Amino acid sequence: MTTLLSSHPLKTLIKSTALLCGLSLFLPSGAQAEGKLNIYCSVQNTTCEKVAQAFSKKYNVKTQFVRNSTGTVLGKIKTEKDNPQGDIWYGGTLEPHLQAADLGLLEKYRSPNQKDILPIFKDLTEKRGEYTSVIYLMELSMGINSKKLASLNIEPPKCFADLLDPRFKNQIQYADPRVSGTGYSFLIALVSLWGEEKAFDFLAKLNKNIAQYTKSGLATSNLASGEVAVDISFFHTYVREKEKGAPVEGVYPCEGTAYTLGATSIIKGARNLDNAKLFTDWALTPEAQEVHWREADSYQLPANIHAQYYPGMHVPANPKIIDIDFIRFGSNEQSKLLIERWVNGILSNQ
Ligand code: PLP
Structure with missing residues (x-):
């Protein structure tokens, strides 16, 4: 590795x-x-x-x-x-x-x-x-719309695991890894963190709360407008939304930060x-x-x-870094396997 x-x-x-x-x-x-x-x-x-x-x-x-x-x-x-x-x-x-x-x-x-x-x-x-x-x-992180969360009376999530709470139903989006590099980064972050079985088990549970799989990690306007309360993409995209005036914050997940x-x-x-x-x-x-x-x-x-x-x-002062093996996950074979598993095991149950 x-x-x-x-x-x-x-x-x-x-x-x-x-x-x-x-x-x-x-x-x-x-x-x-x-x-x-x-x-x-x-x-x-x-x-x-x-x-x-x-x-x-x-x-x-x-x-x-x-x-x-x-x-x-x-x-x-x-x-x-x-x-x-x-x-x-x-x-x-x-x-x-x-x-x-x-x-x-x-x-x-x-x-x-x-x-x-x-x-x-x-x-x-x-x-x-x-x-x-x-x-x-x-760096991969969660983006939250604090106004939307307050209106739903939900505490801001600190961890990826918090996103499994049923109160987040239809409030979360992340990008489709078939078309989006961000979506693939999220997949490999979870696989690096937990191994493939646990990562896909988590994604299957998360699927119940997903409002939509977007076409790009840059589709953060849905988060800014409050159409969804949580997005998963790169930290800098949330800094930009916040600077434009949206009630958006980037949150480094407690499990660790992949990049x-x-x-x-x-x-x-x-x-x-x-x-x-x-x-x-x-x-x-x-x-x-x-x-x-x-x-x-x-x-x-x-x-x-x-x-x-x-x-x-x-x-953050002391980020917990999730180590990513770019050579493994950059291989065509590995990416094909992971994306196929995502399509068959997650997307098809949407
Ligand atoms: N490059 C930059 C600078 C980005 O901010 C992002 C996503 O946020 C990407 C690449 C990946 O884009 P995509 O998910 O559309 O492949």
């Missing part, structure tokens, strides 16, 4: 990022490129727009993007295998990128800028960075390969990684050690 964070509490990790921020920015050489770049993008739509614009402006490359959830992009790249339409797959959770690499759907490219990855991800990058690069980090990484990869057969490599180099710089929070209110933590993170991100 790959141990990435077990000896590195999240706090230390983030503090080290903070201390190092502000050091010199490394920008790729290569000056003015031209031509085009087609981006399949799995971050927020506004972030896709800002990132595509910033790269276009800097390198004089005409960029186009299409936004889809991580699992959806994986499906698209599979379908287009013999006639690839995209050059870059930007953002989205790491595991589906690793699955794409396993399936021979990605172009081999190890960016020299991988050297600036946070030290705890160096080992993973050395092992799996030939086809994909890590660009950010996100995942965001990735960028070049699609095999990319028609604009040189620009795809240039984009990858740029996506690994602090400049590109800070576009997310500086220009698009998207607060996941950058993976470049020199990048500054959003100052409003609150981090």
Whole structure:
């Protein structure tokens, strides 16, 4: 099992990022490129727009993007295998990128800028960075609408286990792991925490309280509006909803905090390969990684050690980290098994 964070509490990790921020920015050489770049993008739509614009402006490359959830992009790249339409797959959770690499759907490219990855991800990058690069980090948590909970007279949940209370019936949502990287992250967090049997037993019980399985971890507007009282996604999405004025809080579950990484990869057969490599180099710089929070209110933590993170991100003092084996869960075989089990054992009983 790959141990990435077990000896590195999240706090230390983030503090080290903070201390190092502000050091010199490394920008790729290569000056003015031209031509085009087609981006399949799995971050927020506004972030896709800002990132595509910033790269276009800097390198004089005409960029186009299409936004889809991580699992959806994986499906698209599979379908287009013999006639690839995209050059870059930007953002989205790491595991589906690793699955794409396993399936021979990605172009081999190890960016020299991988050297600036946070030290705890160096080992993973050395092992799996030939086809994909890590660009950010996100922690899985529960999001609650405190106003809605108060109106239902329910105490805010502290643990995943609290969500099994029948009073939460039709008040919870999480994302469908077939299409959403967030949904798959939740599945593997539970399997890492409890083992497969107990994890699926929990999900079957939770199923009774689920209002809907969403298409993306970014579908937090239902939580903000109070349509549901609880959502399960990444912590930074709740910080954003709160800042927009919604009565939303992120809660790190008492069982432990799982995290995942965001990735960028070049699609095999990319028609604009040189620009795809240039984009990858740029996506690994602090400049590109800070576009997310500086220009698009998207607060996941950058993976470049020199990048500054959003100052409003609150981090718990001593988070209990759930160790995730990215190599195991990034395998195509493992993900197929888990997702099939979820479809047959959970979704079909909805
Ligand atoms: N990248 C970022 C920055 C996110 O915030 C999220 C989800 O919240 C994802 C990727 C995963 O998105 P999806 O669940 O649509 O695959």
